[in-house]
Amino acid sequence: MADMNHHPDGHPASHGHGHGHEDSDEYEDGNAMAGPLSEIFAVDLTSAHGRCANCGITEPVARLRVYTRAPGLVGRCPHCAHVTLRMTRSPDNAWLDMSGTTTLRIPLTTT
Protein backbone atom coordinates (compact mmCIF):
# COMPACT_ATOMS: atom_id res chain seq x y z
CA MET A 1 0.00 0.00 0.00
CA ALA A 2 2.55 2.62 1.02
CA ASP A 3 4.85 4.06 -1.60
CA MET A 4 8.31 3.27 -0.29
CA ASN A 5 10.15 5.42 -2.82
CA HIS A 6 10.02 8.46 -0.55
CA HIS A 7 13.28 9.16 1.21
CA PRO A 8 12.66 12.62 2.61
CA ASP A 9 15.62 12.56 4.96
CA GLY A 10 18.00 12.35 2.06
CA HIS A 11 18.89 8.72 2.45
CA PRO A 12 19.72 7.12 -0.85
CA ALA A 13 17.28 4.55 -2.01
CA SER A 14 19.58 1.82 -0.92
CA HIS A 15 17.04 0.20 1.38
CA GLY A 16 15.45 -2.57 -0.54
CA HIS A 17 11.73 -2.88 -0.33
CA GLY A 18 12.22 -6.10 1.50
CA HIS A 19 13.76 -4.21 4.41
CA GLY A 20 10.88 -1.77 4.74
CA HIS A 21 9.82 -2.83 8.16
CA GLU A 22 13.33 -2.44 9.56
CA ASP A 23 13.79 1.09 8.32
CA SER A 24 12.93 3.53 11.09
CA ASP A 25 12.96 6.51 8.71
CA GLU A 26 9.99 5.25 6.82
CA TYR A 27 6.64 6.76 7.48
CA GLU A 28 3.13 6.75 6.23
CA ASP A 29 0.79 9.63 5.80
CA GLY A 30 -1.91 10.53 8.26
CA ASN A 31 -4.35 8.09 6.75
CA ALA A 32 -2.49 5.38 8.62
CA MET A 33 -4.01 6.86 11.78
CA ALA A 34 -7.53 6.84 10.44
CA GLY A 35 -8.49 3.57 12.08
CA PRO A 36 -7.03 4.33 15.51
CA LEU A 37 -8.35 7.90 15.51
CA SER A 38 -11.86 6.89 14.59
CA GLU A 39 -11.75 4.40 17.41
CA ILE A 40 -10.58 7.04 19.88
CA PHE A 41 -12.95 9.80 18.86
CA ALA A 42 -15.89 7.49 18.68
CA VAL A 43 -15.61 6.86 22.41
CA ASP A 44 -16.86 9.18 25.09
CA LEU A 45 -13.75 11.24 25.77
CA THR A 46 -15.11 12.53 29.04
CA SER A 47 -14.08 9.20 30.59
CA ALA A 48 -10.52 9.72 29.36
CA HIS A 49 -7.89 10.79 31.90
CA GLY A 50 -5.84 13.84 30.93
CA ARG A 51 -2.56 14.99 32.45
CA CYS A 52 -2.35 18.73 32.98
CA ALA A 53 0.65 20.27 31.23
CA ASN A 54 0.99 22.83 34.01
CA CYS A 55 0.69 20.94 37.31
CA GLY A 56 1.07 17.35 36.11
CA ILE A 57 -2.01 16.02 37.89
CA THR A 58 -4.12 13.50 35.99
CA GLU A 59 -7.89 13.73 36.12
CA PRO A 60 -10.79 12.48 34.02
CA VAL A 61 -11.87 14.95 31.36
CA ALA A 62 -15.27 14.91 33.05
CA ARG A 63 -13.70 16.63 36.07
CA LEU A 64 -12.44 19.64 34.09
CA ARG A 65 -13.96 23.00 34.85
CA VAL A 66 -15.49 23.91 31.52
CA TYR A 67 -16.45 27.53 30.83
CA THR A 68 -19.25 27.46 28.31
CA ARG A 69 -20.51 31.06 28.38
CA ALA A 70 -17.86 32.09 25.92
CA PRO A 71 -17.16 32.04 22.17
CA GLY A 72 -15.98 28.44 22.67
CA LEU A 73 -15.63 25.77 25.34
CA VAL A 74 -12.71 26.26 27.72
CA GLY A 75 -11.76 23.33 29.96
CA ARG A 76 -9.52 24.10 32.90
CA CYS A 77 -7.62 21.84 35.28
CA PRO A 78 -9.56 21.51 38.57
CA HIS A 79 -6.28 21.80 40.51
CA CYS A 80 -4.44 24.73 38.93
CA ALA A 81 -7.01 26.32 36.53
CA HIS A 82 -4.63 25.93 33.58
CA VAL A 83 -6.42 25.65 30.23
CA THR A 84 -6.13 22.00 29.25
CA LEU A 85 -8.75 21.64 26.51
CA ARG A 86 -10.39 24.18 24.21
CA MET A 87 -12.96 23.72 21.47
CA THR A 88 -14.69 26.09 19.14
CA ARG A 89 -17.12 25.51 16.30
CA SER A 90 -17.70 27.53 13.20
CA PRO A 91 -20.31 26.56 10.62
CA ASP A 92 -17.65 24.67 8.68
CA ASN A 93 -15.03 23.61 11.22
CA ALA A 94 -14.44 22.35 14.70
CA TRP A 95 -11.27 23.49 16.42
CA LEU A 96 -9.60 21.53 19.18
CA ASP A 97 -6.63 22.67 21.26
CA MET A 98 -5.13 20.14 23.62
CA SER A 99 -1.78 21.86 24.09
CA GLY A 100 -2.53 22.17 27.80
CA THR A 101 -2.82 18.38 28.14
CA THR A 102 0.34 16.29 27.92
CA THR A 103 -1.24 12.84 27.67
CA LEU A 104 -4.71 11.43 27.45
CA ARG A 105 -5.43 7.88 28.65
CA ILE A 106 -8.55 6.54 26.99
CA PRO A 107 -10.16 3.44 28.47
CA LEU A 108 -11.19 1.02 25.75
CA THR A 109 -14.02 -1.39 26.13
CA THR A 110 -13.11 -4.83 24.83
CA THR A 111 -15.87 -7.22 24.07
Add this chain to the structure above:
Amino acid sequence: MGVVSPGFHGRPRESSRRLPPGQYETHDFPVLSAGPTPRIDREDWEFTVTTETGDRHSWNWAELTSLPSESPTLDLHCVTKWSKFDTSWQGVSLDVLLTGVETAADFVMVSSYGGYTTNLPLEDLLDGQAWIAYGYEGDDIPPEHGGPARLLVPHLYFWKSAKWVHGMRLLTGDEPGFWESLGYHDYGDPWREQRYQGD
Protein backbone atom coordinates in the same frame (compact mmCIF):
# COMPACT_ATOMS: atom_id res chain seq x y z
CA MET B 1 -18.94 54.61 10.66
CA GLY B 2 -18.84 56.54 13.88
CA VAL B 3 -17.39 54.74 16.83
CA VAL B 4 -19.00 56.88 19.45
CA SER B 5 -22.73 56.73 18.86
CA PRO B 6 -24.42 60.12 18.83
CA GLY B 7 -26.71 59.10 21.65
CA PHE B 8 -30.06 58.88 19.90
CA HIS B 9 -32.51 56.49 21.46
CA GLY B 10 -33.93 53.35 19.99
CA ARG B 11 -36.58 53.97 17.38
CA PRO B 12 -36.84 50.70 15.44
CA ARG B 13 -35.48 52.15 12.20
CA GLU B 14 -32.44 53.50 14.01
CA SER B 15 -32.02 50.19 15.80
CA SER B 16 -31.80 48.12 12.65
CA ARG B 17 -29.34 50.55 11.10
CA ARG B 18 -27.09 50.19 14.12
CA LEU B 19 -27.21 46.39 14.09
CA PRO B 20 -24.37 44.65 12.21
CA PRO B 21 -25.30 41.63 10.05
CA GLY B 22 -26.31 38.52 11.96
CA GLN B 23 -26.67 40.34 15.29
CA TYR B 24 -29.71 40.83 17.54
CA GLU B 25 -30.23 43.55 20.12
CA THR B 26 -30.23 42.68 23.79
CA HIS B 27 -31.05 44.92 26.74
CA ASP B 28 -29.27 42.94 29.43
CA PHE B 29 -25.50 42.60 29.57
CA PRO B 30 -24.52 38.94 29.08
CA VAL B 31 -21.42 37.85 30.98
CA LEU B 32 -19.00 35.84 28.85
CA SER B 33 -15.89 34.40 30.36
CA ALA B 34 -13.24 31.84 29.49
CA GLY B 35 -12.22 31.33 33.09
CA PRO B 36 -12.67 32.29 36.72
CA THR B 37 -13.18 35.99 37.39
CA PRO B 38 -9.93 37.49 38.71
CA ARG B 39 -10.28 39.72 41.76
CA ILE B 40 -7.66 42.43 41.57
CA ASP B 41 -7.20 45.00 44.30
CA ARG B 42 -6.75 48.48 42.95
CA GLU B 43 -3.64 48.88 45.12
CA ASP B 44 -2.09 45.97 43.24
CA TRP B 45 -3.43 46.85 39.80
CA GLU B 46 -0.98 47.82 37.10
CA PHE B 47 -1.14 48.38 33.37
CA THR B 48 2.06 47.98 31.38
CA VAL B 49 2.93 48.75 27.77
CA THR B 50 6.06 46.95 26.58
CA THR B 51 7.53 48.05 23.27
CA GLU B 52 9.21 45.86 20.69
CA THR B 53 12.58 47.03 22.03
CA GLY B 54 11.69 46.08 25.60
CA ASP B 55 10.93 49.56 26.95
CA ARG B 56 8.31 49.37 29.67
CA HIS B 57 5.74 52.03 30.48
CA SER B 58 3.46 51.32 33.41
CA TRP B 59 0.62 53.00 35.26
CA ASN B 60 -0.79 52.15 38.67
CA TRP B 61 -4.39 52.84 39.62
CA ALA B 62 -3.80 56.36 40.88
CA GLU B 63 -1.79 57.25 37.80
CA LEU B 64 -4.42 55.88 35.42
CA THR B 65 -7.34 57.63 37.06
CA SER B 66 -5.53 60.96 37.28
CA LEU B 67 -5.11 61.09 33.51
CA PRO B 68 -7.67 63.02 31.42
CA SER B 69 -10.68 60.76 30.99
CA GLU B 70 -13.49 60.50 28.47
CA SER B 71 -17.09 59.29 28.83
CA PRO B 72 -17.97 57.55 25.57
CA THR B 73 -21.39 56.06 24.84
CA LEU B 74 -20.84 52.89 22.84
CA ASP B 75 -22.60 50.09 20.99
CA LEU B 76 -21.15 46.66 21.78
CA HIS B 77 -21.21 43.73 19.38
CA CYS B 78 -20.38 40.25 20.68
CA VAL B 79 -19.39 37.46 18.27
CA THR B 80 -22.01 35.26 19.99
CA LYS B 81 -24.47 37.55 18.16
CA TRP B 82 -25.81 39.91 20.81
CA SER B 83 -25.43 43.65 20.47
CA LYS B 84 -26.04 46.17 23.21
CA PHE B 85 -26.63 49.83 22.40
CA ASP B 86 -25.81 53.00 24.30
CA THR B 87 -23.55 51.71 27.03
CA SER B 88 -21.80 54.52 28.89
CA TRP B 89 -18.27 54.22 30.14
CA GLN B 90 -15.52 56.26 31.71
CA GLY B 91 -11.91 55.70 30.80
CA VAL B 92 -8.63 56.92 29.39
CA SER B 93 -8.11 57.00 25.64
CA LEU B 94 -5.28 54.85 24.36
CA ASP B 95 -4.14 57.99 22.53
CA VAL B 96 -3.31 59.47 25.93
CA LEU B 97 -1.56 56.35 27.21
CA LEU B 98 0.48 55.74 24.07
CA THR B 99 1.43 59.33 23.35
CA GLY B 100 4.84 59.05 25.01
CA VAL B 101 5.59 55.55 23.74
CA GLU B 102 8.22 55.33 21.01
CA THR B 103 7.46 52.43 18.73
CA ALA B 104 7.70 51.19 15.17
CA ALA B 105 5.31 48.31 15.90
CA ASP B 106 2.20 47.61 13.83
CA PHE B 107 0.55 45.04 16.11
CA VAL B 108 -0.43 44.66 19.73
CA MET B 109 -0.94 41.66 21.98
CA VAL B 110 -3.23 42.59 24.84
CA SER B 111 -3.01 40.51 28.01
CA SER B 112 -5.31 40.24 31.00
CA TYR B 113 -5.14 39.18 34.59
CA GLY B 114 -6.11 35.51 34.44
CA GLY B 115 -4.15 34.83 31.26
CA TYR B 116 -6.50 35.91 28.46
CA THR B 117 -4.92 37.45 25.35
CA THR B 118 -6.17 39.10 22.19
CA ASN B 119 -4.34 40.66 19.23
CA LEU B 120 -5.11 43.65 17.06
CA PRO B 121 -3.41 46.19 14.84
CA LEU B 122 -1.95 49.12 16.75
CA GLU B 123 -3.79 51.59 14.50
CA ASP B 124 -7.12 50.22 15.77
CA LEU B 125 -6.23 51.41 19.27
CA LEU B 126 -5.50 54.99 18.17
CA ASP B 127 -7.44 58.03 16.92
CA GLY B 128 -10.21 57.87 19.50
CA GLN B 129 -11.12 54.24 18.85
CA ALA B 130 -10.10 52.59 22.14
CA TRP B 131 -10.02 53.18 25.89
CA ILE B 132 -8.84 51.64 29.14
CA ALA B 133 -12.16 51.94 30.96
CA TYR B 134 -12.65 51.97 34.72
CA GLY B 135 -16.23 53.19 34.99
CA TYR B 136 -19.52 51.75 33.69
CA GLU B 137 -22.90 53.50 33.89
CA GLY B 138 -21.64 55.94 36.51
CA ASP B 139 -20.15 53.28 38.79
CA ASP B 140 -17.14 51.01 39.06
CA ILE B 141 -16.94 48.26 36.44
CA PRO B 142 -18.19 45.07 38.16
CA PRO B 143 -15.56 42.28 38.20
CA GLU B 144 -17.69 40.05 35.96
CA HIS B 145 -17.65 42.79 33.33
CA GLY B 146 -13.89 43.23 33.52
CA GLY B 147 -13.27 45.53 36.45
CA PRO B 148 -11.31 47.10 37.83
CA ALA B 149 -10.31 48.07 34.29
CA ARG B 150 -10.94 46.69 30.82
CA LEU B 151 -10.05 47.51 27.27
CA LEU B 152 -12.79 48.89 25.01
CA VAL B 153 -12.43 48.63 21.24
CA PRO B 154 -16.09 48.88 20.22
CA HIS B 155 -15.61 48.87 16.45
CA LEU B 156 -14.41 45.24 16.66
CA TYR B 157 -16.21 42.20 18.11
CA PHE B 158 -16.29 42.44 21.86
CA TRP B 159 -13.80 39.60 22.49
CA LYS B 160 -11.15 42.14 21.47
CA SER B 161 -12.21 44.37 24.39
CA ALA B 162 -10.21 42.39 26.93
CA LYS B 163 -11.60 42.28 30.46
CA TRP B 164 -9.21 42.67 33.45
CA VAL B 165 -6.66 44.26 31.16
CA HIS B 166 -3.12 44.06 32.50
CA GLY B 167 -0.78 44.94 29.67
CA MET B 168 0.05 45.31 26.01
CA ARG B 169 3.04 44.09 24.05
CA LEU B 170 3.81 46.08 20.92
CA LEU B 171 4.88 43.72 18.15
CA THR B 172 6.40 44.12 14.70
CA GLY B 173 4.57 40.97 13.54
CA ASP B 174 1.04 39.77 14.16
CA GLU B 175 0.45 36.89 16.60
CA PRO B 176 -2.88 35.24 17.40
CA GLY B 177 -4.46 35.64 20.83
CA PHE B 178 -6.69 33.28 22.81
CA TRP B 179 -9.67 33.03 20.44
CA GLU B 180 -7.79 34.07 17.31
CA SER B 181 -5.66 30.92 17.69
CA LEU B 182 -8.76 28.70 17.83
CA GLY B 183 -10.67 29.51 14.69
CA TYR B 184 -11.86 33.05 15.32
CA HIS B 185 -11.10 35.84 12.89
CA ASP B 186 -7.81 37.67 13.29
CA TYR B 187 -9.41 41.13 12.94
CA GLY B 188 -13.10 40.73 13.84
CA ASP B 189 -15.00 43.54 12.14
CA PRO B 190 -18.70 43.05 13.02
CA TRP B 191 -19.86 45.11 10.02
CA ARG B 192 -18.09 42.68 7.68
CA GLU B 193 -19.20 39.76 9.89
CA GLN B 194 -15.64 38.55 10.40
CA ARG B 195 -16.47 35.93 13.02
CA TYR B 196 -14.27 33.02 11.93
CA GLN B 197 -11.05 32.52 10.03
CA GLY B 198 -11.82 32.85 6.34
CA ASP B 199 -14.86 35.12 6.85
